[in-house]
Amino acid sequence: MDRTEDSLRKALADRQAAVDAQGNAVRALKAGKAPKPEIDAAIKALNDLKIEKADVEKQLQAAVSGGSGDGALTREAFRHTVVNTLERRLFYIPSFKIYRGVAGLYDYGPPGCAVKSNVLAYWRQHFVHEENMLEVDCPCVTPEIVLKASGHVDKFTDLMVKDEKTGTCYRADHLLKDFCNEKLQKDLSISAEKAAELKLILATLDDLSPDALGAKIKEYGITAPDTKNPLSDPYPFNLMFQTSIGPSGLLPGYMRPETAQGIFVNFKDLYYYNGNKLPFAAAQIGQAFRNEISPRQGLLRVREFTLAEIEHFVDPEDKNHAKFSEVADLEFLMFPREQQMSGQSAILTQLGEAVSKGTVNNATLGYFIGRVYLFLTRLGIDKDRLRFRQHLANEMAHYAADCWDAEIECSYGWIECVGIADRSAYDLKAHTEKSGVALVAHEKFAEPREVEKLVIVPNKKELGLAFKGNQKMVVESLEAMGEEEALQLKAALESKGDAEFLVCAMGKSVIIKDNMVKISKQKIRENQRVFTPSVIEPSFGIGRIIYCLFEHSFYTRPSKAGDEQLNVFRFPPLVAPIKCTVFPLIQKPEYESVAQLISRSLTVAGVSHKIDITGNTIGKRYARTDELGVPFAITVDSQVDVTIRERDSKDQVRVSVGEGGN
């Protein structure tokens, strides 16, 4: 695609040059009063060139808007229809609407809330119960120290710019992104080089420093979208909602930006609960908060959302998974790093192969990718619009071993809905360091093992004589040496009798003599190995999954009379907000009592349902129920038999009332 677009931009520039040249030629002929047939021929040539140019322009337009010339438009029209239906039927509602709402906050109304509760129940069944995970439930209010350890206090920021006159705030990267996309899609006259530059910016947007981002905003003359006023330089804004715990005002706290930290700080207890055995997984469903600078994209970017997170703790030396074979044969769209870098598309891949080839770092990560695929497609996500995209090297945190996002395509493009990351030992180590509580696991050996260990014994007396008050700093620096550094020092001391040694805490090097430290490699017998487990974290944005599910489930079909388009959500029964509606065909006490009887049986069976006794035509009632995604409708048109209708096929079967009872 990229290469087509590139050559089209070049072709367009050529055609434009040809048109310009021929235009000049025509003008020259006219000025020189050339013979009319000659002028006419030149004008015809000019027109042909213009047609050719228009043709290339059209192809380029199609290329930049993703396949079809009006793709973007169709997507927006589709979204408009879906969102209109969702809001009208109260799947969701902008929160605090009567007070004109707050950007980025939404309520789930009755059918939306039921869908959400079904999705969460299935998540719990599919992950927690089937995998015997340890589910926990921790508070949203979190003291600062926890989020200081996790890095959120210092690094959970977005770069912000302010309208210099009104003070309105914007996300700096969004403004630059919008500018680049707009230029690329609407300005066909830019050169292939310029287009390549803009695309590079889009690809590396997350890596730009505040200065680089500010420079680009200045270079392109980007102004405040609402007022066209100049913008401030970008500066970081922390995205956590801050508060204060207790009445003293002395204990700062935040609303958690993710649920994961609640699990990490409980690692020790959970490991004990699991019989001090690895691997095991803990899970949590709960609210998380992100004080977005300027939320947009409806349910996809909100200030409060439900996360469902799994932290699977595993021995870093053994990341196999006992049940991997159960998912190894699955085939779906994967989008590894290499494909992205070389401009290709996602490819249908067998999961087992992706793991054995090393495309996916390890089998545990692979197992969760497979389980996520099963979860999403069983909910009703279209498998052809679901891909697993590997993070590029520049996207991943420095400590991460590998990371794959389940991305779902919707009218907003490909949306990250689940992140599946191998975070190595980062989080447990950070909390160990900050809290002083060792969050580690033990592997007991069947019999003691001999291991070779580096032993560093500083001679405190000699060091004291030499460094007086700085002795402690020198001792600590010597003890903290890594293996390589220690062996170098040992070699230097043995050959020269002394060596220079950098003591960071003193900010300078000192001279260490061979009588000041003993460095040796010794064989030691150990009964166990103590290590920090790695964690593999599948993290689900429940609201995003639900929104994509809404789009994937939605379709329209003509009414019986053919005079209007009716909306349908094809939710599977698992997800449907109501499983069944019960309609007395006409308002008649006998039918209503049959309807009540059926309703009671359904209640006992735990099947959520609704009786509709309004006097509307049966067609109207079907249409209303289809628009809520109710899979089955029972129409009571006799006291003996009823009709059950399936939503998508509209197939009907007759069932005797007795059969359905309990």
Add this chain to the structure above:
Amino acid sequence: MDRTEDSLRKALADRQAAVDAQGNAVRALKAGKAPKPEIDAAIKALNDLKIEKADVEKQLQAAVSGGSGDGALTREAFRHTVVNTLERRLFYIPSFKIYRGVAGLYDYGPPGCAVKSNVLAYWRQHFVHEENMLEVDCPCVTPEIVLKASGHVDKFTDLMVKDEKTGTCYRADHLLKDFCNEKLQKDLSISAEKAAELKLILATLDDLSPDALGAKIKEYGITAPDTKNPLSDPYPFNLMFQTSIGPSGLLPGYMRPETAQGIFVNFKDLYYYNGNKLPFAAAQIGQAFRNEISPRQGLLRVREFTLAEIEHFVDPEDKNHAKFSEVADLEFLMFPREQQMSGQSAILTQLGEAVSKGTVNNATLGYFIGRVYLFLTRLGIDKDRLRFRQHLANEMAHYAADCWDAEIECSYGWIECVGIADRSAYDLKAHTEKSGVALVAHEKFAEPREVEKLVIVPNKKELGLAFKGNQKMVVESLEAMGEEEALQLKAALESKGDAEFLVCAMGKSVIIKDNMVKISKQKIRENQRVFTPSVIEPSFGIGRIIYCLFEHSFYTRPSKAGDEQLNVFRFPPLVAPIKCTVFPLIQKPEYESVAQLISRSLTVAGVSHKIDITGNTIGKRYARTDELGVPFAITVDSQVDVTIRERDSKDQVRVSVGEGGN
């Protein structure tokens, strides 16, 4: 009980006086060198009086500590055992424990989280599904305007005092309450009058003004509990966690103190969703927040908790309930206002009678009381330690029509776990006024009705001539008159031709002449009645219910060898965190594969379970599983048959492996 205590205090004072008098008599005899037999007789009489006094003292001690002399001690010891078990088995964990925790924040560990999720699932089944309620899910982050309208910004406060030297904060009413309780329970020497005074304070604690509370603290010489330093005067502290929405810092927000407001602000949409029909109920489960001054009582008073709330909207003129007959025959402990005022105890009452006698204000309120009773007892709450206590007049908000709390007795005393209040039209009116959006319902009349209405028509021209720029204010004041005021004005104008009239917006009275306004009563034909619905609100503190359930379910029994007491939670299967454990009797591959087979069948059937393949004795494994409240254990001791054991009876049945399969 109260009267016994009162008379005992008086009896004790009498005995003390008698002891003192006899003591004086003995001393007088000794001083007067009376004959030895006489002195001995007097000493014997003194000793008898002392024994009598000690006996009364013991009775009084028993009376004040609730029945048995060491009741308080037993309760604390019981609580200690339960809490120890709960924390050891990770039912719950103090949050952020590795960072030394934060008061009032707790995590649910794996079994606690499972219990909570079962309780919520049953709540949803029992209330939302069985009653076809409209469930919604609104954010925790709430803009200030919403909570300004609801009254929380101004009135959701507790009175706080500060240690004048260290700055440590305490709840003023808690300090006074502790002082009174301590005095009443431990100081047996106080007079009956003093005891009555302290009890009056305890009964009216919620009504004390900051000044009155401060005066009592001074009068009794109450100091800071930790340091004995003097305390500041009490002042109100708002209990909401405050934050700021968006990057500008200009939109203050709070973490919601209840979920109800999210429902009220959506009334208009929900009423429409329900086909513009009353009654209907909306429901919401979610986190709520309360920045307690100094939390205590473990899970009972926390800073973040899960609420499940129902707002049942009803025509204020018809508070009957179609399904009341289904609960009318229930009998349970009710504690109406009169019983409380006259010092009696809760009495076994038939719900139908309580409603028909008017003890409970209306049938809808009664219906929910009955449904709450069924909900709690089916979860495993002991019906003999559950009572419905009516609010005293001074406890209720001024707008409330009636209010009953479901109180559960636990080691902390009687704890309010569910509040069931008829809040009349207060909330909807408050949001109507603040938002300008009419949150009202309509009753369409079958045929138009003639109603008499007051009509006020200001003569704008005359008013303009008289009041110039103030005309608008006068017009609005006239139009805003209530019926009585308007009729008085009308009478005055008719008799005197003019009248004084207060225009609040101008801050003064003006003279209105009879040509400036026409006031009349007219008969108008109306097609509908427009009114603000009343709301009946059952509000469940899920964490409190769960904690009481833990206490009610807990018991101990001797081990088989009789050498130790084993802990058991008698959770019903509905609530139990794990429904079933599967034990291979000994570690043997054949047994383990049968266990795996059973496990797979249970997974398919959706029964949460756990395999325990540790080499512990079967007795130890039963004990571990009883302590988690697992109702059934399947022991695999052959490849053909297995043993199923029930937790409480310890009954065992043999079942063939095939039977249980699917």
